[in-house]
Amino acid sequence: MAGSSAQSSFRHQALRAGHRYDPSAASRPILVFEDVYKSYRADQPVLRGMSLVIERGEFVFVTGPSGSGKSTLLRLIHRTEQVDDGRILFLGRDVARLPDSAVPALRRNVGVVFQDFRLVPSWSVFDNVAIALEVIGLPQRLVRTRVGEALERVGLAGRGADPARVLSGGEQQRVAVARAIVHEPALILADEPTGNLDPQLAIDVLGLFEDIHETGTTVLFATHDRSLLDVRPRRVVILDEGKATDVPQGLAESDAMLDDDEFEDIDIEAA
Amino acid sequence: MDSNGALVSRGMFGTWRAGRSDWRLQVLSIFSLSVAFVCLAAALLVVTNVEALRDRWSRAGRATVYLKDGAKEGEVAALMQALSQTGGVSRVRRVTSDEARREVVTNDEALAALPVEAFPGSLEVAFDDSIADEDLKTIALKLRALPAVETVETYERWTERLSSLLGGGVTAAACLALIVLAAVISVVGSTMRLLLQRRKIEVEVLRLVGATNGFVRRPFVLEGATQGALGALFAVMLLGLLFLIVRDRFDQQLANLLGITPSFLPWQVALGMVTLGGLLGAMTAFVSLRKLASV
Incomplete structure (x- = not known):
């Protein structure tokens, strides 16, 4: 009993003021959506009471027709947008209620990759990746090492000095992926990352995300490209009419198991 | 390097890299700021010199005692001796009508045509710098009462006029400072x-x-500070160059007449302007970005 008390006391001393030690935190889902509402226009809600749970270490496809709210969902997690109602818990904290001063810390725990890469064309490949570590204030020596490792993981070893603008689309997307993973975030959000790539490159980039997922990172991959969803059976979340439909075993298996009628409203191919 | 150090170094690195790619915009901004600061610096330069002139004249401690036409030599000699022995008087010089005429009339025919009586004889009295205004007034009052003295000029009204001019200059400089402030805010904010x-x-x-x-x-804040400081620095340098050109052409006789040689802004004022430019630039950039670049 005494030992337990001493251990508890040690734990509390090691924590910052205002932060309680919670041993169950590690087993909690990484992301929880609770009855989330979001609309840009009052008469056109994008999300209508959407609920969803993403466990740690999952690879989840988010799909649905254009305008179904895939990007909005990711932007809400990243706090680029604010929910109208409901809660989004990331690592147990409500993203919507974070003070503005805590938003940078949230974003440092999330890697984001977009369809349009969002690289600075005039910066070198190295600078584009290094910025994710420099905002944390990591020493330059460590920055160099970790950027080198990240570029190696995405197959761009030795290309650090090249200006980003001279790279091909596929290479630019790899730089964006390197930037998203270099600070080892708990969660990676990919918003149509293959939208600007040809089919073979798209599958290569998907493979890159799968490799990252293998290391234990949770990946939320938004796409409307049905061919990618069929590459491997993965959990798929279909957004439509502001609600999420969960397909845990992937669309291919579900298509075989369920009647076609159940998905007739969700014309992903056409989207 | 600690965490904060790394952040600062990255911030500065970002500044210079971005600064290179946007150098045209930076140069235009610095030029605009220089123009604004040159106005302020010029006004301060005028104020500085007028103030020096007023100080010089207010403590010039000199008076001209104009003698009556019929003043006898004995009276004048006695007056000179009495003045020489008066406390606070450092020098007394007799200027006869002929000498006064020679000093004033050089190549001007109109002046040369004037009769000798138009140039009264006088005593040029120099006082110590330490002499009080009240003492000077008392001496002038006593001199005016003497039968050989026509009038006494203490140049007090000139000092008053210069004081008035200086007051106007200071007001003008304050107005210019406000205009410069508005210009800096506008230029840095737009940039x-x-x-x-x-x-x-x-x-x-x-x-x-x-x-x-x-x-x-x-x-951005570092860039704003740099632009403001460089704008002010270039303004001071440009004004310094103009000042050197003007000073070289400045008439020595005019300098003798005024009793001063023109001087440039004190280094503290110049440094203050550069610091002010930097602070204004930084603050304007900070406030502009507060509105425009929030998370």
Whole structure:
């Protein structure tokens, strides 16, 4: 009993003021959506009471027709947008209620990759990746090492000095992926990352995300490209009419198991 | 390097890299700021010299005692001796009508045509710098009462006029300072808006990866400070150059007449202007970005 008390006391001393030690935190889902509402226009809600749970270490496809709210969902997690109602818990904290001063810390725990890469064309490949570590204030020596490792993981070893603008689309997307993973975030959000790539490159980039997922990172991959969803059976979340439909075993298996009628409203191919 | 050090160094690095790519915009901004600061510096230069002139004349401690036409030599000699023995008087010089005529009439025919009586004889009295205004007034009052004395000029009204001019100059300089303040805020604010527009992608990427507002703003604030300080520095240098050119052509006789040689802004004032420019630039950039570049 005494030992337990001493251990508890040690734990509390090691924590910052205002932060309680919670041993169950590690087993909690990484992301929880609770009855989330979001609309840009009052008469056109994008999300209508959407609920969803993403466990740690999952690879989840988010799909649905254009305008179904895939990007909005990711932007809400990243706090680029604010929910109208409901809660989004990331690592147990409500993203919507974070003070503005805590938003940078949230974003440092999330890697984001977009369809349009969002690289600075005039910066070198190295600078584009290094910025994710420099905002944390990591020493330059460590920055160099970790950027080198990240570029190696995405197959761009030795290309650090090249200006980003001279790279091909596929290479630019790899730089964006390197930037998203270099600070080892708990969660990676990919918003149509293959939208600007040809089919073979798209599958290569998907493979890159799968490799990252293998290391234990949770990946939320938004796409409307049905061919990618069929590459491997993965959990798929279909957004439509502001609600999420969960397909845990992937669309291919579900298509075989369920009647076609159940998905007739969700014309992903056409989207 | 600690965490903060790394942030600062990155911030500065970001500044210079961005500064190179936007150098035309920076140069235009610095030029505009220089023009604004040159006006302020010129006004301060005028105020500085007028103040020096007023100080010089207010403590010039000199008076001209104009003698009556019929003043006898004995009276004048006695007066000179009495003045020489008066406390606070450092020198007494007799200027006869002929000498006065020679000093004033050089090549001017109109003046040369004037009769000798138009140039009264006088005593030029020099006082110590330490003499009090009240003492000077008392001496002048006593001199005016003497039968050989026509009138006494203490140049007090000139000092008063210069004081009035100086007051006007200070007011004008204060108004100019306000205009310069508005110009700096406008120029730096516009430049920041343009720079932010040009670096939209950089700022977007910085936010994407979790940069704090401070990290995003720091390079811009440093640029604002640099622009303001360089604008003021170039203004001081330009004014210095103009001052050297003008001073070389400044008439020595005019300098003798005024009793001063023109002087440039004291280094403390010049340094203060550069510091003011830097602070104004930094503050304007900070406030502009507070509105434009929040998370």
